[in-house]
Amino acid sequence: MSQLLGVAVLGAGHMGADHIRRLDRVVSGARVVAVADPDAARAEEAVAGRAGVTVHAEAEAALDVPGVEAVLIASPGEAHEEALLAAFARGLPVLCEKPMVPDPAGALRVVEAEAGLGRRLTQIGFMRRYDTEYARLKSLLDSGRLGRPLLLHCTHRNVSSPPYFTSAMLIDSSVSHEIDAARWLLGHEIDAVTVHRPRPSAGAPAGLSDPQFVVFETDRGALVDVEVFVNCGFGYQVRCEAVCEAGSARIGEDHTMVVTAAGGAREEVPADYLLRFADAYDRELRAWVDATRAGRVTGPSAWDGYAAAAVAEAGVRALESGTRTAVGLAPRPALYAEPH
Numbered sequence: 346m347s348q349l350l351g352v353a354v355l356g357a358g359h360m361g362a363d364h365i366r367r368l369d370r371v372v373s374g375a376r377v378v379a380v381a382d383p384d385a386a387r388a389e390e391a392v393a394g395r396a397g398v399t400v401h402a403e404a405e406a407a408l409d410v411p412g413v414e415a416v417l418i419a420s421p422g423e424a425h426e427e428a429l430l431a432a433f434a435r436g437l438p439v440l441c442e443k444p445m446v447p448d449p450a451g452a453l454r455v456v457e458a459e460a461g462l463g464r465r466l467t468q469i470g471f472m473r474r475y476d477t478e479y480a481r482l483k484s485l486l487d488s489g490r491l492g493r494p495l496l497l498h499c500t501h502r503n504v505s506s507p508p509y510f511t512s513a514m515l516i517d518s519s520v521s522h523e524i525d526a527a528r529w530l531l532g533h534e535i536d537a538v539t540v541h542r543p544r545p546s547a548g549a550p551a552g553l554s555d556p557q558f559v560v561f562e563t564d565r566g567a568l569v570d571v572e573v574f575v576n577c578g579f580g581y582q583v584r585c586e587a588v589c590e591a592g593s594a595r596i597g598e599d600h601t602m603v604v605t606a607a608g609g610a611r612e613e614v615p616a617d618y619l620l621r622f623a624d625a626y627d628r629e630l631r632a633w634v635d636a637t638r639a640g641r642v643t644g645p646s647a648w649d650g651y652a653a654a655a656v657a658e659a660g661v662r663a664l665e666s667g668t669r670t671a672v673g674l675a676p677r678p679a680l681y682a683e684p685h
C-alpha cells in the first residue's frame with residue numbers, strides 16, 4: 346500500500362462531491378486518484394483544482410487507473426451492485442453508500458460474492474453508527490444500565506424531497522437508516538413491518554404518500570416506530586428515544602445552538618443531512634481509510650446492507666398492501682457471524 350490510500354470515487358453528485366472534499370481536505374491518509382460519473386460536467390466540477398485526478402464516464406475505467414487501491418461508491422443505488430462486483434473482481438476494499446443494493450435479490454448476490462472471496466471488502470455508508478449521539482445511546486443500551494430495550498420511537502424529517510422521490514423511497518432510501526440503526530442499537534433482527542399512511546401533507550408533491558408511520562417488530566419482541574416525513578418544510582430532524590425496562594434515553598434534540606436575543610430564544614435546526622451528520626460522515630470516512638490502510642474492514646457489513654434491503658422491501662410491500670408483512674432473511678454466511 347502506498348503512503349496515501351489511492352481512492353476511486355464513483356458518482357460525483359451531492360454525496361460523491363462531499364466525500365471527495367472530505368477525502369482531500371478532512372481525512373488524512375488518502376488521496377482521490379480517479380472519479381467516474383456519466384455526467385462529465387459534474388465530475389469535472391467535483392475535482393476542480395485537484396491535481397492528478399483522472400475523470401471517467403465509466404466506473405470500471407476509474408477502477409483500472411494505476412494507483413487505485415480502494416473504491417468509494419456514491420452513485421445511485423441501482424448502480425451499486427455492478428460497481429461492488431467490479432471492485433470485488435479486482436480485490437479492492439469499498440465504502441458503499443446506502444442503500445447497498447436496493448433490491449434484496451441483488452443485495453444477496455453481493456453478499457454471496459463477498460462470502461465466496463472468504464474475506465470482507467465492504468463497509469456500508471450507514472453513517473449514524475459514527476454519530477456521537479447514536480454511539481452514546483448504543484453504549485448505554487449495551488451497558489444494560491436501563492434494562493432491556495422495549496421500544497424505539499424514531500423521527501426522520503427532511504425539509505423537502507428530491508423531484509425523483511417516490512412513496513417507496515420514504516422507506517427504502519430514508520427509513521433504511523432507521524432499519525440499520527435499530528438493528529445495530531438493539532442487536533435484534535427485524536421480522537415484520539406495518540406501514541400506516543396518514544392523509545398526505547399539502548406540502549408534499551401530488552401523489553407522494555408523505556408522511557408515513559412505520560412499525561417494525563423485532564425477533565426479540567421489541568417494537569420500533571418511525572415517523573418519516575420528507576417534505577416537512579421546516580428542518581432536518583432525526584430523533585430516537587429508547588424506552589427500556591428501567592429508564593429511557595433520547596437523542597437528536599440538542600444538536601444545534603440555541604440563540605437568545607431580544608427577549609426570546611431560538612433553536613437552530615439543521616437544513617439537511619450534510620449539516621446534521623457532518624461529523625458522522627467525517628468519522629465514517631476516517632474509520633474506513635484507517636482500517637483499509639491497516640488491511641482491515643470494519644463498520645456496517647454487506648450483510649447489514651442485505652438485511653436493510655430485505656426489511657425495506659417488506660416495508661414497501663406493507664405500504665402497498667396496508668397489512669403487516671413478514672421479512673424473509675436468507676441464512677447468514679459464516680463470514681458475517683460477528684454481531685452487527
Ligand SMILES: NC(=O)C1=CN([C@@H]2O[C@H](COP(=O)(O)OP(=O)(O)OC[C@H]3O[C@@H](n4cnc5c(N)ncnc54)[C@H](O)[C@@H]3O)[C@@H](O)[C@H]2O)C=CC1
Nearest residue numbers: 355356357358359360381382384419420422424442443444
Ligand atoms: N448516507 C447518507 O446520509 C446519504 C446517502 N445518499 C446515498 O448516496 C448515493 C448518491 O446519492 P446523491 O449523491 O444524493 O445522488 P446524486 O443524484 O446527487 O448523485 C449521483 C451521481 O451519480 C452519477 N451516476 C449515475 N450512474 C452512475 C454510475 N453507473 N457510475 C458512476 N456515477 C453514476 C450521476 O450522474 C450523479 O452525478 C445514493 O446511494 C444515496 O442513497 C444520499 C444522501 C445522503
Ligand SMILES: O=C1[C@@H](O)[C@H](O)[C@@H](O)[C@H](O)[C@H]1O
Nearest residue numbers: 443503518519520522575618
Ligand atoms: O440518506 C439520505 C437520503 O438518501 C434520504 O433521501 C434522506 O431522507 C435521508 O435523511 C438521508 O440521510
